[in-house]
Amino acid sequence: MQILLLFLVIQLCHGSNDTVSISLKRHTLNVGGTSFVGLKNFDGVVFYGEISVGSPPQKFNVVFDTGSTDLWVPSKEWPEETDHKHPKFDKDASKTCRLMKGGEVNIAYETGSVVGILAQDNVNVGGVVIKSQDLFLARNPDTYFRSVKFDGVLGLGIKSSRAQGSVTVWENMVKQKLITKPIFSLYLRPHKGDGGEDPNGGQIMFGGFDPKQFKGEHVYVPMKLSDDRWKIKMSKIYINGKPAINFCDDVECTAMVDSGSTDIFGPDEAVGKIYKEIGATKVIIRCEQFPALPDIYFEIGGKHLRLTKHDYVEVKTNPKKSCRLRIVKSKNRRKDWVLGEAFMTKFHTVFDHGDVKTPRIGFAEAI
Template sequence: MFTFKSFFLTVTIIFCALQKSDSSVSFTTKNINVGVVSLRNFRDLIFYGEVSVGTPPQKFNVVFDTGNSNFWVPSTMWPTKTMYPHQKFNAKASKTYFPVPDRHDESIEYEAGALKGNLSRDNLMLGGVMLEAQDFVGFKPDSHLTEVKFDGILGLALPSLKIAGTKTVLENLVEKNLISQRIFSIRMTTSRKRKRAGDEVQNAGQITFGGLNKRHFRGEHVYVPVLSGTGFWNISMSQIYVGADDVQVCVPQCFAFVDSGTTDIYGPKVGETKF
């Protein structure tokens, strides 16, 4: 079984430069704001952290998913009988809630199926950073996600994958100058402290919006250009190693995208036999 001790990822947010192959980086330093959300590890399968929506705030545990651009939480119509208890967004209880007119049947596609719900806007508290009028979807009952541990998903992929007419969380953070640098970083750690199957480990990592924590890595970061056209954080690779062996499946190159919301590592079929 594959095990890991720690994983650290830094992503540079450069929406305007995605059509270029230029790997140069330019940071904005007008503010000193950095939002940090502590992550929980469930069975070494999924990592999620707490955010708040509405006024007064309603708390949700969400997966920070680099393979998706949209933000959603369950609505009060979500089923009462689920494997794990879930928070449900009560629009009537929020003073700052705004329903987007004529957007009552928005759909987000996942591998397991689609979710449908009402497009809405409300304040989002994200690691101490307040995002006003953030677009999100309050989803109606769905059978595909009744067995998950987390409440919702906060997408961190590129804007081309978003629901039409909305702004992603990353777009809002950048456009409103709410973070000091146009980057976010994710640290995930293995649940070595888990005593029995099913336990949830708190403080098992963090996601930082607007910076990175240098205590969690050594040396310098290596930045690679993001390839345009897919909407994902898609990068080019020339080699894949298993231990010390190059399995020769990226000749001359192959492409991969970094997805913080999945438990799997996917590769070419020819490579899977060599693992």
């Protein structure tokens, strides 16, 4: 997770135990046994959605983050001095909550950190109740988490990285047989309007995917098993008409598919070369350059996935017109690329854990 952005403001509804879907529409629907819950896209950079924790349920808006692994929500010790008001989980009010052994754990991201203690409680995601789910009750947010609008984070990585023996939401969904297929998919819709909330932001679905959300077939690539993140190998990144110039020419050109990151992040040198090729010197460009910007291709699994200037440039008109590239240099000088929301908005993404030895990720052009 580079910069937290996947928020999902949702109203929970009940569906079957086969598929759980959190949809990005303002209203709630039940279609064919699938649970759809409304999501919002905030200002083109964040998607947030509602889950509930405890018995009786206490509601929280969380980031659904494929770049991290753990679930946390604010505890009663969360400070009042924040930019936005947040609900606080009252463990004593939940008859199913219990604290686990161990001390406090520092939960840190590329941007932001909190401190949490491990607990277990029932968690409702899109109408499916996960029994005795591990989660962290958080306090002591840093400056970043004091400023955000969402309440917590629900990590969708493979295995927990914070506490030995703890189990992720995704692991428990599969283990408790709450979904028929060990698959979840993300459909992120571009923001409509100039700032604020767009009520039609997309959908996250557990247990399958909706073929009405993409064109053609997915191209699948195996996940690299070096860590617990959804990481894949890429073959090439190149500018339209110049396939010989590969900006992803490392022996191991890898990318983390991260729904908790706003943009596409890459190594300093590679991103700098892309800027030079398209006539940019920094992330902010002159809007007069926009019409002439070329398409950029990412070759993944033998398929050439195309981003147009409309996909990799953010254009704002309020209060004045500005243009910002959404392919940016990594803050920590990492060699891996990060395919964040700017990429995932263009491509419907399936995270398939059906083969536990070879999980895979699929991409198809979103509608």
